[in-house]
Amino acid sequence: MNILSVEQLKKSFGERVLFENLTFGMAEREKVALVARNGTGKTSLLRILANEEMPDDGRVVTRKDLRVGYLKQEPEFPAGIEIMQWLLTLEHPLLKAVIRYKESLENPAKAGDMTDSLSEMERLNAWDTESRLTAILDKLNLKDIHAKVDLLSGGQKKRLALAGLLLTEPDFLILDEPTNHLDLDMIEWLEGWLSDAPFALLMVTHDRYFLEAICTTIYELEDGELYKYDGNYSYYLEKKEERAQTQQSNIEKAKNIYRRELEWIRSTPQARTGKSKSRIDSFKKVKQDAHKQVQNKQVEIDVKMERLGSKILELHKVKKAYGNLPILNGFSYTFKRGDCIGMVGKNGVGKSTFLRLITDSEEADGGKIITGETVRFGFYRQDGMQLNNDKRVIEVIKEIAEVIPLAKGRSMTASQLLERFLFEGDQQYTFVSKLSGGEKRRLYLLTLLMANPNFLILDEPTNDLDILTLNVLEDFLLDFEGCLVIVSHDRYFLDKLTNHLFIFKGNGEVKDFNGSYLEYREELAIEQEKKREAQKLYTAPKKEVSRPKREKTKLSYKEEREFEELTAEIEKLEARKVEIAKIFESPDVEAGEIEQLSIEMNQLTERLDEAEMRWLELSEFTEE
Incomplete structure (x- = not known):
């Protein structure tokens, strides 16, 4: 449907x-x-x-x-509202029930509202909604529920x-x-x-x-046209290539027909029969098809890289902390030509700080960072795109250079280079403010590569770039002969380009892992499975020892007493639940008392579950 x-x-x-x-x-x-x-x-x-x-x-x-x-x-x-307050304003029956319940607690004089809100909470089973909210926020690393939403970062x-x-x-x-x-x-x-x-x-x-x-x-x-592919991304890539080949084949057929029909047009007398007029109309359609082109334009990256010497970048026992929060705790590494290193870890564990340290835009607290004389950094920052919105695209490039040196001694004008980055014709004279987010990123990448870096640092380069541009960027980086450091949450991008990872685990710990991200996840999965197996082995002996003894003996004196006490406790717990249920039905109950009784009801239910489970265990050994 x-x-x-x-x-x-x-x-x-x-x-x-x-x-x-x-x-x-x-x-x-x-x-x-x-x-x-x-x-x-x-x-x-x-x-x-x-x-x-x-x-x-x-x-x-x-x-x-x-x-x-x-x-x-x-x-x-909206400004001035807290995270939890904003979430509780969303359009959803569960959230509205929680809001109504909270409002009735704040106005205990309206007993009818309290009764209705309690009934609604019970009907929707909304008692755990706030705990679910907290769990979701924790998963998304938004733990301060009282933070003002308008003061959050873009990522938050x-x-x-x-x-x-x-x-x-x-x-x-x-x-x-x-x-x-x-x-x-x-x-x-x-x-x-x-x-x-x-x-x-x-x-x-x-x-x-x-x-x-x-x-x-x-x-x-x-x-401007929409094409549908009934399958996943791999299927799309396969069928897209087939479509391009079919289009090209149809164009070639149309060209052959066009040449034949063109000869007929030129040789036919001016007096046309009805049939020849129909052929002329068909000729116009053939001509249109023959002059079509398969649109296969893509970004072309071909820039010169400055020579890179033998000494590149060395980190010796580098330390960095912000107050009591350690970022690096004695980290060491010597970069080699051709290193392609990926950096992974949760947000806030120090990846961006590491990049600022190695580019000398921030000082370390201890250790040494030695940079080779020939190193020329190119630093693509996720939050460092500073393009003048009042300038036109071509003005941004010409401010850097009118003519740009390329690989193998070639050169190119600013306009030609923009065409390679798919800024064609009139678009070169478009104001930066009119570009889409992805187009601005593409222009920013171009300004970076024009400096001919030999040590590229890419901080979240895939954000807002389209897949087609990413494919070209990946091909360029695969052939890049300098050093490459990538911070990215794009697993495909990491796996295609890197074979070495710095894994930021927090508290200053950085693991140097020799392998791809996929291999790292596989290693993690193996470690987790080993922990589960170890846990099974740890708990198994307890079961093996206890079961045979219980099968052959009755309850000990202490267990008999526990069984009797549990029987009495379960009766009391069930009786108390009935009492609370009756109180809830009373129209005279006060709001404060209802809140306390709701808490008690939850506690009673949890304790009753525990007591009944233990009672069932002991009941297996009470019969002769």
């Missing part, structure tokens, strides 16, 4: 048409990814589907009462918006780059949650492992 129908959708940005005549639908529980180059309208399409932007033409029809959740690239929050805001979606569980979820600002553990947890979730999903993501594991349908937006 369709939950969403898109009909003849069109959207323009100034004179530039992003897409038109888009028509597609989505079914319940269908999980779809949207793939396209930066600047082709992905975010605009998502905003239209989320009813946050209007199309120029066409319409979006959704199922009645469809609950839609939308995760923006840059979420916005993204994770808070995601937490709100996890809690409200919409029927249709729209995600714009959901893995940005999440560490690897969070990404893998979110991947599992979305894979099993019972709702429809449409997302834009550059994370190819994430896309591969979750989505069963791929839509590609190319040159």
Whole structure:
């Protein structure tokens, strides 16, 4: 059953048409990814589907009462409100029940409201909603529930918006780059949650492992047209190549027909029969098909690298801490030519600090950092993109150089280099402020590479770059002869480029792991399995010793007394539960008393479960 129908959708940005005549639908529980180059309208399409932007033409029809959740690239929050306060304002029956219950506690004079709110909490089983909230926030590393939302970092805001979606569980979820600002553990947890979730999903993501594991349908937006692939990312790559080959084959056939028909046109007299006029009309269509081109333009990266000497970068017992928080505790490593190192670890454990230390933008507390004379750093910062929004694209490049030296003694003008980075024609004269997030990232990368670095440091380079640009960047980095250090939460990117990891575990501990990220996760899985097996071995002897003795003997005197006491206690616990239930039904009960009794009821239930389990264990040995 369709939950969403898109009909003849069109959207323009100034004179530039992003897409038109888009028509597609989505079914319940269908999980779809949207793939396209930066600047082709992905975010605009998502905003239209989320009813946050209007199309120029066409319409979006959704199922009645469809609950839609939308995760923006840059979420916005009201000022002055705390994390927990914001979450409790979201549209969801459980949350509304909790809010009503809290309000009734604050107004004990309204006994009727208290009774109604208690009934609603019981009916929805909402007593653990706040604890669920806390658990989700903890998983997403948002532990200070009293922090003001407008004072959070960009990454924290993204994770808070995601937490709100996890809690409200919409029927249709729209995600714009959901893995940005999440560490690897969070990404893998979110991947599992979305894979099993019972709702429809449409997302834009550059994370190819994430896309591969979750989505069963791929839509590609190319040159304003939408192509559908019924399969995962691997299937999409295979069928996309087949489509390109078919298109090229059709163009070649059209060219052959065009040449033949062109000769006929030139040789045919001016007087046309009805049949020849029909052939002329067909000729026009053939001519149009013959002059089509398969759009296979992609970013081309070809820059010169400065010579790199034998001494590159050495770290000797480097120490760094912020107050009582250790970042590095005596870390040592000597970089070699061709090193491709990935840095992984949870957010806040010191990866960015490490990068500032090795680039000499921050001082270490102890140890030595020695940089070779020939080293020229190129530092792509996730938060360091400083492009002047009032300048045009070509002005940004010309400020660095009018002519750019390339590899093998060649050179290129600023305009030619921009064309290689897919800034063509009029777009070179577009103001930076008009570029999409991904286009700005692409321009920032170009300004970095123009400096001809031989030691590249990439801090979250995949954020906001489209998959096609990432593929080209990966190919360039695979051939890069200098040193490469990558901080990334993109597992595919790490596995393709690195064979050595610095694993930041926190408290100053950094593990030097010789292998890929996939190999590291496999090693972790083996270690966890060994721990589980060791735990089984530790607990097994207790069972083996106790069971034979219990089968052959009756209860000891002490166990008989315990059995009698448990029997009496269970009776008292059950009687108290009945008493509390009757009190709840009374219209005269006060709000403060109800709150205390609710706490007591939970405690009674937990103790009753424990007592009954122990009573059952002992009851096995009470019969002759």
